Amino acid sequence: MNPLLCGLAANPALPPELVHRLLAFALEEAATEPEPGPAEELLHNLADRADLRHDQVLALAAHAENTAVYLARTGTLTTADVDPGSSPYAAVALLDEGRGHPEWARLLAAHPDSGIRWKLASCPGLPADVVDLLAADPEGEVVEELALWTASPVTARLALHPDPQVRFAAASNPATPLEAVVVLAEDPELTLHWALSERTDLPQPLYARLAADPLPGVRAAYARNPGIGQELIRVLAADPEDQVRRALAAHPRVPLDLLAELVVGDRAGWDLLPRIAAATPAELTELAASPHAAVRMLVAQRRDLPAELRDALAVDPDAAVVRAVAPHPGLSEELLGAMVARHGVQVLTRVAANPDASGALLELVTRHRPGVRKALKEVAKHPRATGPALLACLADRTARPLAAAHPALPPEAVVDLLSDEDRWVTEAAAGNPALPPAVMERLIP
Structure with missing residues (x-):
């Protein structure tokens, strides 16, 4: 799909009549594609818009189930817009977001497609009778998913399930009762490794055993666990592996x-x-x-x-x-400038990232020699960047797409970038709200 159209679809300044025209074009193009193709990207960008009319939202949702799911998750599609019989995945998405009807869960728990039941099993707040149905599902993957995510008391029962994969999932679930987890830790069929690494209520001897794992990644997972005590913290501080000691530094009570x-x-x-x-x-x-x-x-x-x-x-x-x-808010212009004067390229990027950096300071960053590419990227996305600073950023390949999208870039420069050889630059320019409406209209078929 033309990157200019994809950019326009995301442009917050696109007039309503052009939104409608672009949507009609995208739906027509998508209807002619034998399988999801370039038009899908355009539709996805349109689905992100906050100014869609209700009829436009419904048209997007009717186009494809995955689009309906996306709209449901973003809150654009509501329960009144969804039929769980014809759009089961969108219904599950609403349930997962806490906005679906409880009776939908009862309907979908008996759905013939196990993929629907598998997705339903990870939804929070399911009615108890639905949880019981899923816990007895004939597909092991559905039960395993339930054991992994549910906060229901059913986890105690699933910890005794004959399938070791289900028991392992129950061990990984923070809602599983401690007494069941302690039993699972002795299960000869399970190698728990980091499965319990997020539990904060285990007995200290069990933590010590788990944190003595031969795999450094597993030891690192327990090193950052808030539940481990000071004695084990001191033991892990002497670990020979850097990743374990670094993980321990992230412990909240070190x-x-x-x-x-x-x-x-x-x-x-x-x-x-x-x-x-x-x-x-x-x-x-x-x-x-x-x-x-x-x-x-x-x-x-x-x-x-x-x-x-x-x-x-x-x-x-x-x-x-x-x-x-350097990025700390509240630093004065004098201090930020002094940082650059003393340390130059070593601090340039972080100074440019300071939210209080003025337009004049950002221009100074772009003129600094030697230059720093990462600093130009920070300038290109800074809300206080000026036209001159952004024009300077266009000379850098990595900062160019960011500068092309900045609303402070002069309109004539935005129009020139529509013909750039880099598709990401042209798409960013087409999405720039500084693009004149007359130019937007000419770009839409």
């Missing part, structure tokens, strides 16, 4: 002294860690005074720091710390 030991000397790029997110102001101040840049960098990941602490980190001598704090 002691701060141990956390510091885990990050110092590790070259991983840390996101905001749960223990840091929960740290008190006093703890943050203490950590920010650490002699180790890796520890100060953890604090700099917070986006709700007191202004005094935030500004102190902004002038930290270590570029990695400054880079971490």
Whole structure:
């Protein structure tokens, strides 16, 4: 399908009469395709629009079941629009979103298509009689799916199911009673590995046994589990595998002294860690005074720091710390500019990502030499980017599609990009609300 039309379909400024014309064209094209083809992409983009009339929504839903399912999940299609007999998958989607009628579940639990019953089995809040029907389903995959997702007391019964796959699924379900899980942990037919890694209520000896798994990935899964105690945390901190120690750093109750030991000397790029997110102001101040840049960098990941602490980190001598704090809202233009002056390319991308960066600062980023491609991408999608900054971003291959979609790009530049050799650029330009309506009209067959 023409990328210009796909872009137009997503353009929020497309006038209603052109939406109708484009939808009619897309449905006509789709009707002539022997199987789902290019017109489907156009219809999908149209289905994302928030300004569709009710009759247009129904026309899209009637075109294909997968489109109806998508519209149901986004809330565009309602229970009044769906017949569970003719659109069972859309009905299941509404049930899964908590908007379907309970009687639909009873109807679909007896559907001859096991694929429908399998999807129904993962829906939350099913009536008890429907859960019982699915628990006795002749297809093992349906029962297994139910055991994996249901929050019903039936999980205790499914933990005793003769099919080991069903028992394994029940073991993975957080709603399965603890006493049943403890029994399953001794089941000779089951190799649980990480199946219990999200349970936070297991006995500590069981955690210790599970976390002694020979697979590092399994040990890492238990290392981040909030249910493990301090004794096991200390054991896992000495694990020889980096991925286990890094997972332990993401534990919400890891002691701060141990956390510091885990990050110092590790070259991983840390996101905001749960223990840091929960740290008190006093703890943050203490950590920010650490002699180790890796520890100060953890604090700099917070986006709700007191202004005094935030500004102190902004002038930290270590570029990695400054880079971490650079996107923090509230930083002054003076501090952001000083970051660029001191550390240059090392902080340029994160400065461009700061929500308070001014248009003038973003223009400065685009003129910086040497340039940084990732920084240009941040500028190209920044809501405060100016026309000159965006025009500069067009020179970069990776930033060009983002700049082409930015509403602050001058309209004449948007029109020029409609003939770009890169289809992603042309599609982005066609979706730009700055595109003149007269040009939009000319693009639609």
